[in-house]
Amino acid sequence: MSLLNEYIQKEQQLKQLQEDLQRLEGDQRLKSELEFKAKLEALMNEFGKRPSDVIALLDPGSDQRGNKASAGSSTRRKRRLKIYKNPHTGEVIETRGGNHKGLRSWKDEHGDEAVESWLERMED
Numbered sequence: 001m002s003l004l005n006e007y008i009q010k011e012q013q014l015k016q017l018q019e020d021l022q023r024l025e026g027d028q029r030l031k032s033e034l035e036f037k038a039k040l041e042a043l044m045n046e047f048g049k050r051p052s053d054v055i056a057l058l059d060p061g062s063d064q065r066g067n068k069a070s071a072g073s074s075t076r077r078k079r080r081l082k083i084y085k086n087p088h089t090g091e092v093i094e095t096r097g098g099n100h101k102g103l104r105s106w107k108d109e110h111g112d113e114a115v116e117s118w119l120e121r122m123e124d
Helices: 003-025 028-047 051-058 060-071 101-110 112-117
Strands: 081-085 092-095 119-123
Touching: 028 051, 051 060, 092 101, 101 112
Parallel strands: none
Antiparallel strands: 081 092, 081 119
């Protein structure tokens, strides 16, 4: 696309966005929401509260959910460590998933069942 065509396209998009913005500014629902937001922010400033304080007050359960998400922990438990030993080469592979490059190459070469029989032990 030429630079001129790109400019004309962006100009048209800008005009469309401006029209959408003007339409929204005239919408009574938006005015009502903006008024609510302004009053809520003024009230929070008056009492020295942060948005997280208000959320915790209105939805106490959200604090527990938020802490889990922010801590990076999940409800999914960690996969068990599988240790395979190739009887032909003596090579050992330790993996927590089936997408290990070396394990896949073994399975391609020897088959899934054979490689699964090489499983020596599993650890948590």
